[in-house]
Structure formats: C-alpha cells, structure tokens
Amino acid sequence: GALAAHLARHVGTTADAxxxxxxxxxxxxxxxxxxxxxxxxxxxxxxxxxTGHNNTHLVGTLA
Structure with a gap:
C-alpha cells in the first residue's frame, strides 16, 4: 500500500530521528x-x- 511504499523510500538512507x-x-x-x-x-x-521496514514502521540502527 501507500504506507509501505513511503517507508520503502527511506530504506538505505541516514536521517536524524x-x-x-x-x-x-x-x-x-x-x-x-x-x-x-x-x-x-x-x-x-x-x-x-x-535498514528496513515491516510495512508499518521503519527499522534502524544508530549511525
């Protein structure tokens, strides 16, 4: 869906959270x-x- 597509665009990026x-x-x-x-x-x-997502939220590690 739209949320999964939105989240997928962030995978592989680094950002402030x-x-x-x-x-x-x-x-x-x-x-x-x-x-x-x-x-x-x-x-x-x-x-x-x-590093990834599960269709409802992103998954990340500290850079």
Missing part, C-alpha cells in the same frame, strides 16, 4: 522508526541508518 519512549523514534516527516542496539535517552535526536 527524534527518540521517543523505549526504542521508538520518528523522522522529520513523522515516519515511525523502531531503533535497534544501544539507545539514546528520549527527547534526543539520533543519527539513524534506516
């Missing part, structure tokens, strides 16, 4: 990102490499 609760973050366009690995505190911007 605002860290929310737990391992959740959002890109500047509000795309949801599930972070993997060591996480910064909530409220921080984290440079994130987008």
């Amino acid at each position: 605002l860290v929310e609760r737990g391992a959740s973050a959002r890109l500047a366009d509000f795309s949801p990102v599930q972070l993997e690995g060591t996480l910064p505190p909530a409220g921080r911007l984290a440079r994130t490499h987008i």
